Amino acid sequence: MSLSTHVLDAGLGRPAEGVPIRLTRSGDPAPALFxxxxxxxxxxxHQDAGKDVPLAAGIYDLTFDTGAYFAASGQSGFYPKVTVTFEITDxxxxxxxxxxxxxxxFSTYRGS
Known part of the structure; x- marks a missing residue:
């Protein structure tokens, strides 16, 4: 299993560089997986030493700190963070x- 993300800033028409992200198991109070x-x-x-880090089946939260990104890029936004909850079955x-x-x-989808 491998996991990746790509954030595009539609307002500025470019990739969103420097967005802080965190992955956690949904509902788990343990520290972030990354x-x-x-x-x-x-x-x-999501890699370690250039190799994909395996994740077990389950429900995960990928949280984007959009407030920090907007502040760093001189924008103000309505959503200070965006959390995408998804399930890994395969x-x-x-x-x-x-x-x-x-x-x-904002919008999201399952990419390839």
Whole structure:
């Protein structure tokens, strides 16, 4: 199983670089499985030493700190964070969770 994300800033028409993200098991008070920031292309792939980090089947929350991103890019937005909750049922598949973001809207879908 591999996990990646891609954040696009629809308001500015470019990748959203530097968005802080966190992955947790949904409803689990344990520390985050990872915390990272999106790269210059607005992407992050959950890896360790260049290898995908396996995740077990279950429900996960991928939280984007959009408030920090908007502040850093000189914008103000309505959503200070966006949490996408998704379920992994096939641990052999790649899971891509993209986020299309603007100051007053967002959307997501299961990517490939």
């Amino acid at each position: 915390s990272a920031v999106t790269d210059s292309d607005g992407r992050h792939r 641990v052999t598949a790649h899971h891509h969770v993209p986020l299309l973001l603007s100051p007053f809207a």
